Amino acid sequence: MYYFPLILRLKRLYASHATTADITWHHEHIKEDGVMRHPSDSEAWKNFNESHPFFADEPRNIRVGLCTDGFQPFIQFGRKYSSWPVIVTPYNLPLEMCMKEAYMFLTVIVHGPNNPKHKIDIYLQPLIKELTLLWETGVEAFNISKK
8 A cells, every 4th residue: 555645735735826826716606506517516515514614614624525446457467456546636626627637636555456445444544544633633834825
């Protein structure tokens, strides 16, 4: 397993002129009723805001999505081997940015001869620890736009 820490990459979003102005886009964009173009337009996002107002009140708080999907890179050669990348995406950014490769953060790679689906929680422990730190304590980040 390989783990690539997430917090420093999230902090870089605030330190870059290219992204710092877009961190609060999810809070400022105009939503059309009945049309979902971004995760921030969803009922789940609204429900989260109502359930956790302490988090929702600060538009600079980062919301992330996590996805994984395994594949077998050497199946053509008859070798049994799997690779499972885990990707975290910050959903604060506009749709045209958050779905770009540069903002999809590869955080975990699980590799080996067997499918890890029954033990995925073990492999995700370092990521869960970082996300728990972000949720419970938070981290300070220099916001270049606020200087």
